[in-house]
Amino acid sequence: MSLGNNIKKYRHDLGYTQEELAGILCITSQAVSKWESGSGLPDVTQIVPLAQALNVSTDALFGFNTEIYDVNFAEEVEQKANTLRDSGEQSQGALNAVQYLDQQCEENIFNYGIMTSFVQAVGHMSRYVNPNNS
Known part of the structure; x- marks a missing residue:
């Protein structure tokens, strides 16, 4: 699964809209839309805050879930x-x-x-x- 798909999945799991997630991160909803569509990537400085906002680890955000690390x-x-x-x-x-x-x-x-x-x-x-x- 791609980073954009993971962002969208975890955002949906929390019931956030793109606007709500953008507000938490102090960015535009267009940025979140670009990430989720794969037409852009978060800035490296946004990775940890993004993971925290989505209540997941950075590994999970990038698709390295705990099932891989048994x-x-x-x-x-x-x-x-x-x-x-x-x-x-x-x-x-x-x-x-x-x-x-x-x-x-x-x-x-x-x-x-x-x-x-x-x-x-x-x-x-x-x-x-x-x-x-x-």
């Missing part, structure tokens, strides 16, 4: 990565965990919990890298 799934992925890391020889386990998390990041590009686990695993793996053997 916290429970991220925890399951982290547990599996930890199991891989802790199995066998330390350096190989660390490498296996990083490879698994790298794959999960590619498959779940908007899941920031998985991305955070990946970054942490890379940091852990770096303890086993010998820069003299590059």
Whole structure:
């Protein structure tokens, strides 16, 4: 869904007219109309006030909703990565965990919990890298 469609949806969910939303943001109703039709975009300084006026997060405003970021799934992925890391020889386990998390990041590009686990695993793996053997 586009930004304009999201603005319109959340505005309708609150029962606001374009004029009412414009009044809250101290802008013209024509600006809101342009955003919703896709013929214009809000100024970057309007994004946070717009999200607040629509009672949504900026992620939701841009279409990155919580369904994309499944916290429970991220925890399951982290547990599996930890199991891989802790199995066998330390350096190989660390490498296996990083490879698994790298794959999960590619498959779940908007899941920031998985991305955070990946970054942490890379940091852990770096303890086993010998820069003299590059």
